[in-house]
Amino acid sequence: MITLGANSVLFGGHDLEAAFRILKAAGYDGIEISAINGMSQHLVIEDWRTLAPRIRELSARYELPLLAMEQPNTDAAFMEETFAAAVACGIPVVNVGPGGKSDEPGSLESRIECLAALASRAEAHGVTLCVKAHVGAAIYNTPTTLAMLDAIKSPAFGLDMDPSHIHRAGENPVEALRQVIGRVRHVHIRDCKGREAGPGKPELQANGRGDIDLAGYLRVLHESGYNGPVNLEVIGAKEYRLEQCAVIAAEARGHMQACLQFCGAR
Numbered sequence: 174m175i176t177l178g179a180n181s182v183l184f185g186g187h188d189l190e191a192a193f194r195i196l197k198a199a200g201y202d203g204i205e206i207s208a209i210n211g212m213s214q215h216l217v218i219e220d221w222r223t224l225a226p227r228i229r230e231l232s233a234r235y236e237l238p239l240l241a242m243e244q245p246n247t248d249a250a251f252m253e254e255t256f257a258a259a260v261a262c263g264i265p266v267v268n269v270g271p272g273g274k275s276d277e278p279g280s281l282e283s284r285i286e287c288l289a290a291l292a293s294r295a296e297a298h299g300v301t302l303c304v305k306a307h308v309g310a311a312i313y314n315t316p317t318t319l320a321m322l323d324a325i326k327s328p329a330f331g332l333d334m335d336p337s338h339i340h341r342a343g344e345n346p347v348e349a350l351r352q353v354i355g356r357v358r359h360v361h362i363r364d365c366k367g368r369e370a371g372p373g374k375p376e377l378q379a380n381g382r383g384d385i386d387l388a389g390y391l392r393v394l395h396e397s398g399y400n401g402p403v404n405l406e407v408i409g410a411k412e413y414r415l416e417q418c419a420v421i422a423a424e425a426r427g428h429m430q431a432c433l434q435f436c437g438a439r
Contacts, residue, residue: 175394175438177429178203178240179405180361183375184418185213186411189228193235195415199423200430204237205404206264208244208255212411218244218251221258228262240402241266241303241359252291256298266301266359266402268333271321273311280311281320289325296329303359305333306342308370314342315349322356331358335406337365337372340385347389354397361406362387362429375410379421380428388432395438403429 178201184192185207192215196204206228208216216224232239242264244255252269259267271288273280288304295302306318322332334357336346350357364383365372372378380387394403405425410418433439 174400175391175433176202176240176402177426178205178402179422179426180205180207180243180407181215182207182209182212182243183405183407183410183422184415185209185215186413187415187418189215190231191415193231193237195419195422197235197237199419199426201237201422201426203240203402204232205241205243205268205402205406206239206262208242208258210246212408216242216258216262218254218258221254221261225258225261232263239264241268241404243268243406245270247272247287247291249290249294252294256295256300259300260298264300266303267295268303268305268359268361270307271304271310271312275309275311275313277311281317284311285321285324288321288330289327292325292327292330296327301329301331301358303331303333305335305361306338308338308341314339315344315352318353322353332356333359333361335361336385336387336390337363337378340365341368341370343368347386347393350390350393354393354399357399358401360394360399360401360403362390362403363406363425372408375407375413376417376421378407380405380425387428388435391429391432391438392436395433395436405429
């Protein structure tokens with residue numbers, strides 16, 4: 174079954190309990206914990222030993238399973254701490270960006286080598302490492318994604334398929350999804366208008382506000398038998414009031430629920 178969650182980065186200007194409380198009230202099935210330095214202080218990797226018990230307690234109290242963690246720093250030593258933090262919290266999936274630069278000679282190859290090594294370490298820790306195509310990075314579209322997936326065969330490695338980045342790469346996310354669905358282990362989802370480098374204002378990232386066929390995207394996930402998390406990831410809202418963040422979360426969840434009901438997934 175598709176599990177609907179949201180990344181706590183949407184509530185980056187507020188404490189983690191506020192994210193749990195609002196997401197539970199909005200009807201989400203789970204939560205992704207933000208460990209994105211500069212965007213939130215929800216899981217600070219350097220302080221994970223102190224924070225892990227609190228995160229587990231919040232998950233139990235609000236009955237929101239910990240679906241994933243997002244942490245963008247792929248330094249090997251930092252990733253060791255990230256994997257240890259995930260294990261301590263009971264988080265099964267660690268999401269990272271690919272790094273590197275688009276179309277720069279040697280960048281794709283070096284990033285694949287780095288990610289393959291990290292996948293091996295994820296396997297040793299018993300967690301899944303997921304990477305998504307990212308605007309401006311070495312892996313940024315379907316061809317570069319397929320190159321990465323072809324090179325990294327670890328069972329602890331999967332694709333975090335984010336339609337907004339594929340859309341901004343000039344592709345149709347629904348068609349792109351069909352090419353990689355067999356390796357998708359996590360989905361970050363949000364909408365966006367146009368194909369600019371950034372996803373736009375936080376309220377315009379709410380599902381249904383932009384140009385992406387997210388209904389078709391969710392239909393392909395369902396029809397392909399995808400059985401994993403779909404986590405809303407809205408960035409840029411650190412200065413937003415809590416009620417603004419709550420509206421974005423609720424609006425996006427309602428859109429996803431309607432899409433899943435329409436295609437028979439719920």
